[in-house]
Amino acid sequence: MTGSGADLCLGIDLGGTKIALALVDAEGRVHAERRVETAAAAGAETVIAAMVEAGRALLAEAPAPVLGVGVGVAGQVDTVEGVVRSTPNLAGWHDVPLAARLTDALGLPAVLTNDVRAVTLAERAFGAGRGANRGSDHVAVVFVGTGVGGGVVSGGRLIDGAHGYGGELGHMTLVAGGRPCTCGARGCLEAYVGGWAIAERARQAVARSPEAGRAMVAEAGGAQAITAVAVQRAARAGDPLAAELMAETGRLLGHGLLSVVHAFNPRRLVLGGGVIEGMPTLVETAAEVVRDQAMPVFLEDLEIVPAALGREAGVVGAGCLVRSRLGDTREPTAKSSDE
Amino acid sequence: MTGSGADLCLGIDLGGTKIALALVDAEGRVHAERRVETAAAAGAETVIAAMVEAGRALLAEAPAPVLGVGVGVAGQVDTVEGVVRSTPNLAGWHDVPLAARLTDALGLPAVLTNDVRAVTLAERAFGAGRGANRGSDHVAVVFVGTGVGGGVVSGGRLIDGAHGYGGELGHMTLVAGGRPCTCGARGCLEAYVGGWAIAERARQAVARSPEAGRAMVAEAGGAQAITAVAVQRAARAGDPLAAELMAETGRLLGHGLLSVVHAFNPRRLVLGGGVIEGMPTLVETAAEVVRDQAMPVFLEDLEIVPAALGREAGVVGAGCLVRSRLGDTREPTAKSSDE
Numbered sequence: 001m002t003g004s005g006a007d008l009c010l011g012i013d014l015g016g017t018k019i020a021l022a023l024v025d026a027e028g029r030v031h032a033e034r035r036v037e038t039a040a041a042a043g044a045e046t047v048i049a050a051m052v053e054a055g056r057a058l059l060a061e062a063p064a065p066v067l068g069v070g071v072g073v074a075g076q077v078d079t080v081e082g083v084v085r086s087t088p089n090l091a092g093w094h095d096v097p098l099a100a101r102l103t104d105a106l107g108l109p110a111v112l113t114n115d116v117r118a119v120t121l122a123e124r125a126f127g128a129g130r131g132a133n134r135g136s137d138h139v140a141v142v143f144v145g146t147g148v149g150g151g152v153v154s155g156g157r158l159i160d161g162a163h164g165y166g167g168e169l170g171h172m173t174l175v176a177g178g179r180p181c182t183c184g185a186r187g188c189l190e191a192y193v194g195g196w197a198i199a200e201r202a203r204q205a206v207a208r209s210p211e212a213g214r215a216m217v218a219e220a221g222g223a224q225a226i227t228a229v230a231v232q233r234a235a236r237a238g239d240p241l242a243a244e245l246m247a248e249t250g251r252l253l254g255h256g257l258l259s260v261v262h263a264f265n266p267r268r269l270v271l272g273g274g275v276i277e278g279m280p281t282l283v284e285t286a287a288e289v290v291r292d293q294a295m296p297v298f299l300e301d302l303e304i305v306p307a308a309l310g311r312e313a314g315v316v317g318a319g320c321l322v323r324s325r326l327g328d329t330r331e332p333t334a335k336s337s338d339e
Numbered sequence: 340m341t342g343s344g345a346d347l348c349l350g351i352d353l354g355g356t357k358i359a360l361a362l363v364d365a366e367g368r369v370h371a372e373r374r375v376e377t378a379a380a381a382g383a384e385t386v387i388a389a390m391v392e393a394g395r396a397l398l399a400e401a402p403a404p405v406l407g408v409g410v411g412v413a414g415q416v417d418t419v420e421g422v423v424r425s426t427p428n429l430a431g432w433h434d435v436p437l438a439a440r441l442t443d444a445l446g447l448p449a450v451l452t453n454d455v456r457a458v459t460l461a462e463r464a465f466g467a468g469r470g471a472n473r474g475s476d477h478v479a480v481v482f483v484g485t486g487v488g489g490g491v492v493s494g495g496r497l498i499d500g501a502h503g504y505g506g507e508l509g510h511m512t513l514v515a516g517g518r519p520c521t522c523g524a525r526g527c528l529e530a531y532v533g534g535w536a537i538a539e540r541a542r543q544a545v546a547r548s549p550e551a552g553r554a555m556v557a558e559a560g561g562a563q564a565i566t567a568v569a570v571q572r573a574a575r576a577g578d579p580l581a582a583e584l585m586a587e588t589g590r591l592l593g594h595g596l597l598s599v600v601h602a603f604n605p606r607r608l609v610l611g612g613g614v615i616e617g618m619p620t621l622v623e624t625a626a627e628v629v630r631d632q633a634m635p636v637f638l639e640d641l642e643i644v645p646a647a648l649g650r651e652a653g654v655v656g657a658g659c660l661v662r663s664r665l666g667d668t669r670e671p672t673a674k675s676s677d678e
Contacts, residue, residue, distance in 0.1 A: 076634065076636050155498070159493050161605060162640070165604040166601070166604030172597070175515055183634050185632035251516075252515055255516060258510070262507040265499060295415065
C-alpha cells in the first residue's frame with residue numbers, strides 16, 4: 001500500500017442506541033475508534049452535534065489524510081441527495097440534510113447510505129463475501145435483528161435503486177396481506193422473523209397454549225414481557241414451544257430468501273444480525289428451505305453463510321462507501337459501488 | 340444517426356410456440372422480420388436449424404452491416420456462457436450452447452438472455468421506460484402471461500446476477516409455503532397470478548361454488564376446461580365469481596409488486612403480458628395495493644404503467660442486448676446493460 005492508498009476514511013454508524021465512528025483504511029482496518037450513546041429522543045440537532053464532536057476528535061488524531069466521511073443510518077436515506085428521510089428509532093429525523101451538515105462541520109465530502117447497505121459493502125469486501133473475485137461481485141445480505149435489513153451487490157455494484165432506498169429485503173412480501181408490519185404494509189418478511197415479530201408471535205402462541213409456553217413465560221418474567229431473546233434462550237434450554245417457534249422462524253426466513261435468490265441470483269447470501277447471532281442454526285434451517293425449493297440452476301454455486309465481520313462492519317462499510325462514491329478505483333473497496 | 344450508428348442487429352425471440360426474428364436498428368426500429376413456428380416437441384437441433392435458416396434469409400437482405408445476434412429465450416439462460424440451461428416449454432433443451440451454435444452458423448457474435456429480460460431492455464429504451472433520462476435508469480418489468488417473468492434495470496444496467504438467471508420476479512415468494520408452483524417451489528407470485536394459476540384457482544372456486552361459477556363454466560365449455568382467458572371473458576361479461584377472481588388476482592399481484600418496489604426502488608414499474616392485456620384494469624388494482632402499503636418514500640416518483648411495446652418488444656430487446664453486450668456506447672440502447 002503506497003501513496004494515497006494509505007488515505008483513511010471516517011466511517012460512522014448511526015444507530016438507535018449508539019453512534020460508532022472510526023478511521024478506516026483501504027484494507028478495512030480500523031485505526032482509531034469512538035463510540036457515543038445516541039440521544040435518540042433528543043432530536044437531530046443534538047445527535048449531529050455529538051457526531052461532529054466525536055468526528056473532530058478522531059480527525060485530530062488521524063495519522064494520514066482523510067478522504068471523506070461515510071455514514072450508515074438506521075433508516076431511509078436518499079443517497080443521491082445525502083438526506084436522511086426518516087428513521088424508525090430516532091425521534092425528529094425527517095428530511096435532515098446530514099451529508100451537507102457533516103461537510104460543513106468537518107470540512108470533508110460526506111456520503112450517506114442505510115446502515116445495512118454499509119454492512120453489505122463491508123461484508124462484501126472484507127467479510128463473508130470475500131474470496132473468489134467473481135463470488136464477491138454478487139452478494140446479498142440479510143440482517144435479522146429487531147427489524148430486518150438488507151443489501152445487495154450485483155455485478156460489483158450496490159443495488160439501491162433510484163434514490164438509494166432499495167435493498168429493503170426485510171420488506172419483501174412473505175405472506176400476501178399477512179401480519180401487519182411496522183412499515184405500514186402487511187405480510188413483510190420482517191413481520192414474521194424480525195425480533196419484534198418473533199416476540200409477538202411467541203406472545204400469541206403462549207396465549208393460545210399457556211401450558212406449553214410456561215418455560216418461555218418464566219424465562220421472560222411474564223407473558224407480556226416475552227422478547228425474541230427470551231424465546232431463543234428458552235429454545236436453547238429445550239422448551240418445545242420456543243424451539244418450534246424458532247424452527248418456524250428459520251423456515252419462514254428460508255421462504256423469504258427464495259425471493260432474494262430468484263430476484264438477484266447471488267453467489268453468496270450472507271445472514272447476520274442479533275437474531276441470527278443468538279441462534280446460528282437459523283442459517284441452516286433457512287438454507288434447507290432454499291435448497292429444497294429454489295430453481296436448481298440458482299443453487300449451483302450459491303453459498304448461504306453467516307456474516308463474518310463483527311460490530312465494526314458498520315463503520316468499515318461506511319468507509320467503503322466513501323471510497324466507492326468518491327471514485328477511488330485503486331483499492332478493492334472501490335469496486336463496491338459506483339452509483 | 341451517422342456512420343456505424345446505422346448498423347443493425349439480428350434480434351431473435353425464441354418462444355414456446357413461435358420464433359420471431361428481425362433486423363433492428365439502434366433506434367429500436369424493425370427493418371425486416373420473419374416469424375416461424377417453434378417445433379417445440381422436436382428437440383433443440385430442429386429448432387436451431389429453423390432459427391438459422393430464417394436468420395440467414397434475413398441477413399441476406401440486410402441493408403446495412405449487422406453487428407451481431409441477440410436471442411431472448413423463454414427459459415433459464417446462462418448469459419455469461421451463452422448456454423440455454425432449461426426451457427419449460429421446449430422439449431429437449433438442456434445445456435444447449437446456443438450462442439456458440441449461432442455464431443458458427445451465422446458468422447456473427449451471439450449473446451443470449453431470458454425473453455422477459457430482453458423485453459425489459461426494449462421497454463426501458465423505447466417503450467414504457469422511455470422519457471425522463473433518470474427514470475429510464477431504474478425500471479422494473481413484470482410480465483404476466485401463462486407464467487410470470489420479470490426484468491430489472493437499475494442504475495442503467497440489467498440486474499441479472501452471477502449467471503444471468505436473476506430477475507425471476509415471478510418466482511419471488513408471495514405466500515410462504517403456499518400453492519405449488521411449476522418451478523418446484525411453493526407460494527411463488529406465478530402460482531397465484533400466472534395464467535395457469537388463475538385457471539387452477541378458478542376451477543377450484545367452481546368446484547366449491549358450482550352455482551356461482553355457472554357462467555364461467557359455460558364460457559369455457561366445461562369446468563375442467565376453464566382457462567384464464569375464459570375467466571377474464573366471464574369477468575368482463577359481469578360474472579361475479581370470475582370478477583372476484585380477477586380482482587383478487589390484481590390484489591395479489593400488488594402484494595407481489597411490493598417486493599419489487601422495496602427491493603429495487605424503481606422509478607417505473609411496467610406491467611405487461613397476455614393476462615394484463617386481457618384485463619388492463621389489473622394494473623390499477625395492483626397499483627392501489629402498492630400505493631396503500633409501500634413505504635411512502637418509495638412512492639414519491641414511482642409510476643406503475645402498462646407495457647408500451649407490442650409483440651415486437653422481444654426482438655427489439657434482443658437487439659438492445661447485442662448493442663449493450665458488444666459495448667456499443669454511441670446509442671441509447673448501449674446504456675441498457677454492461678455486465
